[in-house]
Amino acid sequence: MFFDSDLLMSALRALTPILLAALGGAICERAGVFNIGLEGMMLMGCFTAVATSWFTGSPWLGVLAAALAAAAYSLILAVGTVTLRGDAVVLGVAMNLLAVGLTSFLLRTIFGVQGTFDDPSLAGLPLIGGLSPLAYLSWVAVAVAAVMLSRHVWGLRLRGVGEAPDAAATLGVSPAQYKYGAVLVSGVLCGLAGAQLALGNVTLFTENMTAGRGWIAVVAVMLGRAAPVGVLLAALLFGLAEAAGFRLQGLGLPQQATDAAPYVVTLGALFLTTARRRRRTPSPSGAVS
Amino acid sequence: MTRRQAEPAVELRGITKRFPGTLANDAVDLTVRHGEIHALMGENGAGKSTLMSVLYGMERADAGTIRIDGRAIKSGFGSPSDAMAAGLGMVHQSFKLFDSLTVAENVVYAAEPRRFGLVDRAAARRRVRELAEEHGLAVDPDARVGDLPVGLRQRVEILKLLHRGARTLILDEPTAVLTPAEADALFAVLKSLAAQGRTVILVTHKLREVLEGSDNVTVLRDGRVVARLVTAETSADEIAAAMTGRAVELDRVHAPGTPADVVLAVNGLTTDAVHDLALTVRAGEIVGIAGVAGNGQSELVEALAGLRPTTAGRVTLNSEDITHASATERRVKGLAYVPEDRHAVGTAPAASVADNLAMGHHRTSLSSRGLLPPAAVRAHAQRLVERFGIKASSPEVPASALSGGNLQKLLIGRELAHDAPLLLVEQPTRGVDIGAIQNIHDQLIAYRDSGHAVLLVSAELSEIRGLADRVLVMYEGRVTATYTKDEADERTLGLAMAGGAGIAVEAVD
Numbered sequence: 001m002f003f004d005s006d007l008l009m010s011a012l013r014a015l016t017p018i019l020l021a022a023l024g025g026a027i028c029e030r031a032g033v034f035n036i037g038l039e040g041m042m043l044m045g046c047f048t049a050v051a052t053s054w055f056t057g058s059p060w061l062g063v064l065a066a067a068l069a070a071a072a073y074s075l076i077l078a079v080g081t082v083t084l085r086g087d088a089v090v091l092g093v094a095m096n097l098l099a100v101g102l103t104s105f106l107l108r109t110i111f112g113v114q115g116t117f118d119d120p121s122l123a124g125l126p127l128i129g130g131l132s133p134l135a136y137l138s139w140v141a142v143a144v145a146a147v148m149l150s151r152h153v154w155g156l157r158l159r160g161v162g163e164a165p166d167a168a169a170t171l172g173v174s175p176a177q178y179k180y181g182a183v184l185v186s187g188v189l190c191g192l193a194g195a196q197l198a199l200g201n202v203t204l205f206t207e208n209m210t211a212g213r214g215w216i217a218v219v220a221v222m223l224g225r226a227a228p229v230g231v232l233l234a235a236l237l238f239g240l241a242e243a244a245g246f247r248l249q250g251l252g253l254p255q256q257a258t259d260a261a262p263y264v265v266t267l268g269a270l271f272l273t274t275a276r277r278r279r280r281t282p283s284p285s286g287a288v289s
Numbered sequence: 290m291t292r293r294q295a296e297p298a299v300e301l302r303g304i305t306k307r308f309p310g311t312l313a314n315d316a317v318d319l320t321v322r323h324g325e326i327h328a329l330m331g332e333n334g335a336g337k338s339t340l341m342s343v344l345y346g347m348e349r350a351d352a353g354t355i356r357i358d359g360r361a362i363k364s365g366f367g368s369p370s371d372a373m374a375a376g377l378g379m380v381h382q383s384f385k386l387f388d389s390l391t392v393a394e395n396v397v398y399a400a401e402p403r404r405f406g407l408v409d410r411a412a413a414r415r416r417v418r419e420l421a422e423e424h425g426l427a428v429d430p431d432a433r434v435g436d437l438p439v440g441l442r443q444r445v446e447i448l449k450l451l452h453r454g455a456r457t458l459i460l461d462e463p464t465a466v467l468t469p470a471e472a473d474a475l476f477a478v479l480k481s482l483a484a485q486g487r488t489v490i491l492v493t494h495k496l497r498e499v500l501e502g503s504d505n506v507t508v509l510r511d512g513r514v515v516a517r518l519v520t521a522e523t524s525a526d527e528i529a530a531a532m533t534g535r536a537v538e539l540d541r542v543h544a545p546g547t548p549a550d551v552v553l554a555v556n557g558l559t560t561d562a563v564h565d566l567a568l569t570v571r572a573g574e575i576v577g578i579a580g581v582a583g584n585g586q587s588e589l590v591e592a593l594a595g596l597r598p599t600t601a602g603r604v605t606l607n608s609e610d611i612t613h614a615s616a617t618e619r620r621v622k623g624l625a626y627v628p629e630d631r632h633a634v635g636t637a638p639a640a641s642v643a644d645n646l647a648m649g650h651h652r653t654s655l656s657s658r659g660l661l662p663p664a665a666v667r668a669h670a671q672r673l674v675e676r677f678g679i680k681a682s683s684p685e686v687p688a689s690a691l692s693g694g695n696l697q698k699l700l701i702g703r704e705l706a707h708d709a710p711l712l713l714v715e716q717p718t719r720g721v722d723i724g725a726i727q728n729i730h731d732q733l734i735a736y737r738d739s740g741h742a743v744l745l746v747s748a749e750l751s752e753i754r755g756l757a758d759r760v761l762v763m764y765e766g767r768v769t770a771t772y773t774k775d776e777a778d779e780r781t782l783g784l785a786m787a788g789g790a791g792i793a794v795e796a797v798d
């Protein structure tokens with residue numbers, strides 16, 4: 001059997017970091033901040049989680065520190081786009097590049113190694129029913145985010161800010177405040193995603209270990225139309241693709257090919273949804289000429 | 290309470306506001322009593338919006354005092370929400386709504402009824418229904434605002450203010466986007482609000498509605514108050530003269546043209562929102578298309594300009610089939626086009642006035658072996674600026690620096706300069722001053738009289754009546770009535786635009 005409970009568990013493990021990061025991205029999207037710095041924020045979380053767990057011996061402190069560090073890192077985006085009105089795409093890309101350099105540098109200066117830091121006494125997260133506690137937390141986060149966004153006063157105001165900041169401002173709601181809030185929340189969620197990756201899925205830090213998961217999360221935000229449940233479904237698709245990739249590798253396909261599975265799915269999904277969207281919306285004026 | 294009745298609802302004294310290079314408000318006094326509808330008039334750039342922004346806490350005045358119900362507001366309101374807390378409410382010229390949210394969400398936004406921190410949606414809906422009922426502003430609380438026509442969106446804006454307990458409503462150019470029927474409905478609502486003791490400040494440059502709907506008028510020109518009038522004792526001519534500083538002839542009806550050969554012939558044209566439409570336009574003739582916005586006029590014009598594919602029908606220009614020609618081919622074959630949206634479609638705001646004037650001409654008169662010699666572009670710009678009286682400090686300033694009226698003159702001048710046999714022109718004077726309107730109308734008539742065909746789409750009935758030799762009324766994507774210049778009086782057209790033209794009449798010439 002190709003599809004069995006092992007594959008599902010493996011998909012759920014692969015899903016968690018993407019889901020957490022994508023949830024953060026979705027909240028930013030709703031607040032009108034295009035966040036493509038998820039990858040870098042996540043990588044900061046990975047490193048901080050491993051370093052903190054190593055020095056304190058507590059993976060829980062590692063998780064906490066990862067959330068705080070990524071939130072602090074996310075301030076670059078908040079200050080850059082909201083206060084300084086910079087370009088979110090440029091900033092996001094810069095943050096992703098900076099995170100790779102910074103964590104590699106810290107890896108060398110703190111641990112004196114290059115490439116990978118891996119030690120049997122590095123404490124990872126415990127498993128509950130085969131999954132990390134952060135996996136369960138991510139599901140709770142989906143539910144909380146869904147309710148907050150659609151029903152809570154904050155959610156309504158945040159959606160308003162994302163859609164028409166001027167209109168919100170005339171009604172006394174500060175767009176800057178909500179955008180900062182959204183970016184910080186995405187920082188926390190990306191930190192948790194990083195901790196899950198480095199202390200849950202594996203127990204080690206390796207340079208650039210996020211390997212594009214933050215980008216996949218960006219795509220999950222688009223596919224899921226920035227709605228928590230939609231994002232969950234999109235992330236699940238990628239989790240399944242990654243798990244199927246492992247499985248295919250077990251069947252003898254070369255790793256280079258199977259590793260590409262999530263990215264192939266990403267491309268396919270993007271293609272399908274844009275094609276569908278195009279068909280539904282009539283061609284905008286000026287399309288032909 | 291007695292104090293409230295006795296003191297004016299709004300009293301502005303000596304408001305002065307300077308922008309770099311412009312004195313937008315120069316010691317303006319404005320007094321608005323409780324329960325009145327007060328019209329604030331003036332041409333574009335007279336300082337109306339600035340004055341209201343100062344009152345509403347969006348701009349800080351350099352000098353002057355604001356009193357609300359007799360209470361001095363020290364150094365003005367700091368923000369619109371402060372102004373709202375004092376009982377003011379403003380409907381901006383461009384609506385400030387959240388398109389993806391529902392009517393109820395828009396109305397209660399930032400003043401939500403709550404249960405445990407969650408928005409109490411049932412209470413919000415109830416509130417909208419109550420307010421709607423009370424003030425005759427019926428609208429479905431669950432509709433998405435983005436799906437609503439402008440008339441209903443405006444209701445949402447008003448409901449939003451009423452929900453916040455506004456006692457004085459400021460409306461900036463509220464009828465600019467409304468159909469005559471919607472405007473009438475709006476005035477009925479405003480009158481009933483005033484009858485309840487609420488106060489309305491109406492910012493507008495439309496004379497007719499001021500005469501019909503207001504109690505008092507304050508006229509601004511170049512940032513100063515030039516007239517304070519009691520509506521019942523004044524006339525359109527008096528207000529117009531005050532606004533422009535000279536006597537103007539209002540609602541001129543131009544003499545008819547002398548139609549010659551057919552230039553544009555459309556048969557069975559079908560595209561999005563247009564069904565089986567037929568029309569012809571002859572040389573030396575202006576054909577006007579009247580209709581409530583959203584009845585397929587924009588789609589028709591876009592299809593004729595080659596910006597929207599046609600699904601059926603045939604279009605000929607000077608007997609040549611252009612049904613499937615691209616926009617470029619159509620221009621080459623003799624079509625010029627003034628689109629409705631001069632900012633987004635008609636011009637490139639960041640490009641210079643000279644470059645904007647060159648656009649389209651780059652392909653023909655200005656091109657020299659595929660290059661655009663800067664001297665030619667400059668000379669061309671200079672010629673058009675003079676010929677059409679475009680006021681720009683230099684042809685090198687970006688188009689975005691021009692006022693609405695001047696930008697429109699630029700756009701129309703550029704298209705007229707093509708000397709194309711057919712001109713498509715959409716809403717040529719929307720948001721343009723009385724003075725500039727006259728100039729634009731004269732240009733269009735002169736163009737017609739020099740033997741060109743003009744297809745004019747306008748939501749302004751007076752414009753259609755003044756210019757068109759023949760009037761077609763569009764309703765739900767079809768031409769439902771055709772009138773000659775003499776038959777097309779305001780009542781007949783208004784009725785036909787509302788779908789009241791009994792039988793669909795084929796457009797025959």
Ligand SMILES: Nc1ncnc2c1ncn2[C@@H]1O[C@H](COP(=O)(O)OP(=O)(O)O)[C@@H](O)[C@H]1O
Nearest residue numbers: 308311313331332333334335336337338339340
């Ligand atoms: N934010 C601004 N900066 C610079 N000049 C402005 C600004 N707002 C308005 N103005 C200028 O002030 C004058 C009055 O403008 P406005 O109040 O918008 O007129 P109105 O609403 O009567 O058309 C105009 O000359 C306009 O160009």
Ligand SMILES: [Mg+2]
Nearest residue numbers: 337338339382
């Ligand atoms: Mg204005």
